[in-house]
Amino acid sequence: MAMWVFGYGSLIWKAGFPYDERVVGFVKDYRRVFYQGSTDHRGTPEFPGRTVTLEPAKGEVCWGAAYKITHKEDQLTALEHLEVREKQYDKKAYVDFYTEPTASTPLVSNVMVYIASADKKLNKNYLGPASLEEIAMQIVKAEGPSGPNRDYLFKLENALIQIGCEDKHVTDLANEVRRILFLQGESTV
Helix, strand or coil: CCEEEEECCHHHCCCCCCCCEEEEEEEEEEEEEEEEEECCCCCCCCCCEEEEEEEEEEEEEEEEEEEEECCHHHHHHHHHHHHHHCCCCCEEEEEEEECCCCCCCCCEEEEEEEECCCCCCCCCCECCCCCHHHHHHHHHHCEECCEEHHHHHHHHHHHHHHCCCCCHHHHHHHHHHHHHHHHCCCCCC
């Protein structure tokens, strides 16, 4: 039986595990938000970066990419990789995945997705909502072992453009980060 994994952040542009098929599509009743702290990839424990998580949002959709993994050994490799990569995400959910906006039936059900919950007892790195300016400033300043937090944001913005997705939260945040960098005399490239 095939295993499916949904990516809505860096998994869109960098899976990091073997897969048989990549399908662009969306999950319903969730939205992508920069509410998760990153102390291991895009920030440090002293100065966390911000990465995306999914937040329940009735009537909204979150676009991304789903990966089909057929072979048992590839599934084990993917799970080992994801358990390390997504270790700051405390929840796994199993969702319906759609490819057509008008479809009432999902392409695939029980697609696994990692989510960072808002429960501070289970997720010590959850940062939660803040103003666009505050989130942008934190992203401008944060850097971790995987590089500057702004690179994560700009790669996500580019990956979403490539799959034909408009995400106002990501676009507004990327524009605010570019504005701050411009005012600081820094390049965004």
